[in-house]
Amino acid sequence: MNSIDDTGVVAGPASGQTRRTHRLRxxxxTGLVATLAAIVATTLAxxxxxxxxxDFEVPDGGEAIPLPGFAxxxxxxxxxxxxxxxxLLRWSARPAQRFVWTAVSLTVISLVPPLLSGADTATITALIGLHLVPAAIMIPTLARSLVQVTSRIP
Known part of the structure; x- marks a missing residue:
């Protein structure tokens, strides 16, 4: 009869650190895939x-915003x-909720410059819409991903 003692300690990263790294990756x-989708959708729009x-001409600069600039x-x-x-994943107890609140707040703030730009109505309307397109892709995707990575049982 053979007896093996497997009670030794194996050196390596702490399991908490491994889980945290995996969740962040x-x-x-997910965020990078959503970023590519947001870039394509915004550029197409x-x-x-x-x-x-x-025309995307903003009076302050005198030139039109180029299409690659949106990307x-x-x-x-x-x-x-x-x-x-x-x-927020690293330092918040409720990362998804805090992310949504933060991202929506920043999106609302990002709508102010087009309104103050002095551009024509069509340009202002388009710029506001072009702020909302990537927000509509990124915010739900990252919030859903935060929920998924925090709800997984280790």
Whole structure:
């Protein structure tokens, strides 16, 4: 008869640290896919708006906002949203609820510059819509992901 003693300690990362890293990676992966979707949707919506006659000319700069500019800004602020979601995942007891509150508040604040830009009504309306398109993609996706990664049983 053979006897094996498996009571030894195995060196490695703490299980809490591994779970936390896995949850953050899962959130980041979901967020990056949502970011790509938001970039595509926003850029297509901007192209559609241009096709129907919106010039995206803002009086302060005197030039029209270029189509790639929508993609870059959407990508940047979507990644900022992922970082906020990650921070809340790490340091908040209720990350999904706090993320939704924070993201909706920031979205509302982002609607103020188009209103103050002095652009024509079509441009202002389109810019407001183009702020809401990525928000409608990113906020629910990241909130749902936060709920999923925090509700999983270890």
């Amino acid at each position: 899962r959130l980041a992966g 901007a192209a559609l708006a241009q096709a129907v006659g919106v 870059v800004v959407t990508g940047f602020f979507s990644v900022v949203g992922i970082v906020i979601a990650g921070a």
